Amino acid sequence: MTTTRHQAKIETRSLTVSFDEKRVLTPIDVSIAAHGVTALIGPSGCGKSTFLRALNRMHDTVERAEVSGEVLLDGEDIYHRDVDPVAVRRRVGMVFQRPNPLPGSIFDNVAFGLRVAGHTAPQAIPERVERALRRAALWSEVKDRLRAPASALSGGQQQRLCIARAIAIEPDVLLMDEPCSALDPIATEHVEALITELKARYTVVLVTHSLAQARRVSDHTAFFYLGALVEFGPSERVLLAPDDERTRSYVRGAIG
């Protein structure tokens, strides 16, 4: 693989997802550049979360879901039959809508991914945990209580812990499914600042219901409607001067 040539980090080819044989995504072809934030917007049920979860093979864990088409990560199809979904998820991290800390301490949450991957020497884990917590801008708030249960943190802190946990295993891509929808405005501000910082190192794909958030943090925006990708391009164009009539209605607040 050539690294000099500009290449998409993620590229989907005729990607569709069906639940119980019912197709919920019209085949989607999109190419997401490395380093940067891509926002996925659209009304509820438009398929943006379904699309997102296809990018780290999360649908594999649902019995009635079926994915077809290709998702190329650095040019290689993650759905190829020789590819282990577990290995894919170590390269493509995910942060969920509601903070979902694992039972156990703050430290254990961040160390979890390192421990199951088994590549990290036990004595190197504390250092990696600290680095991840620093990157997630949480270190100063939790450094004195790493052994406290993660559930004792506030919602915003829990969500930053989930981000720290995801980046501790050094993924290439970070998928975020409405990471601020359960947070108050101040916590949202923290997480948004973090997303802006993370894009230097990771490729971030962000599902959001908030057009303002998409405008604040994203470089590219994709508008989904009724399971189809309607429009994709630089955020200022898609959000401020969209080409498609449906996008225009949505960003003006007429649909959704």
Added chain:
Amino acid sequence: MKSARNVAFGALAGSALLLLLLALALVLGSVVVAGIPALARGSTDGLAAATVGTALVTAIMTLLGVPFAVITAVYLAEYAPECSTTTRWVRAAVRALAGVPSIVFGLFGLGFFVLFVGRGMDRILYPGLGAVFGRPCVLWSGATLAVLTLPVVIVTTEEALRRVPRELREAALALGATKLETTFVVVLPAARVGVLTGVVLAIGRGAGEVAPILFTGAANFVPDLPTDVRAMFMHLGFHLYALSTQAADVSRSRPAAQATALLLLLVTLALNGTAIALRHRASRE
């Protein structure tokens, strides 16, 4: 009109409760009142052996049965395809097992554990030595009780596993955990209170059962404390039965029977109490 009916129902419910409490007080009261002096007199041979035997057989039951049941529940809750024929059969079998009378388990234990497994082990391990494992003993009694209590633990554990939120599984999977790691490192610990509830129920049922141990290991009289799982053992429930029905002079053995009944209640209570305390601690963590 409505309030009159309410009063009537209230009175009915109240008297039902009273009746229940009265029955409980009668049973417990008579056991305690008669048992304490009998126990204090200490005129009762074999009670220590029977107490230890009851605790031992219950412990063996738990050690053998719970891991089996938990793994079955994990299979049903996490791995079994929802509507496959195999899953339906396994579920039906678990339900059927729960409805089998305990004396049938006793016969099953004799036929399967003692004669088939035990004799089979003897043939391979101790050829020509006679019966070592192939006779009734505390190990096979514990195994039989384990089978009896399987359904309780399976059902409660499966329900507990299903109550673990999907978000938690996804959190682990998204961090690159395999399904096996997710199940055993995240989901099962999160369901531990439910698992322990199953164990509490199983002990509550298993500790007092006599029928399953009748042919599989309970002895009329073994004065020494049990030290070998391959030996027969005394059990408080069986001892009570023997004292009340087999003694030459029932009126003379009555104090011993009363002491045994009291001890059986205490042991069952203690075992249940331990399990409940464990569960309580787990639920606070």
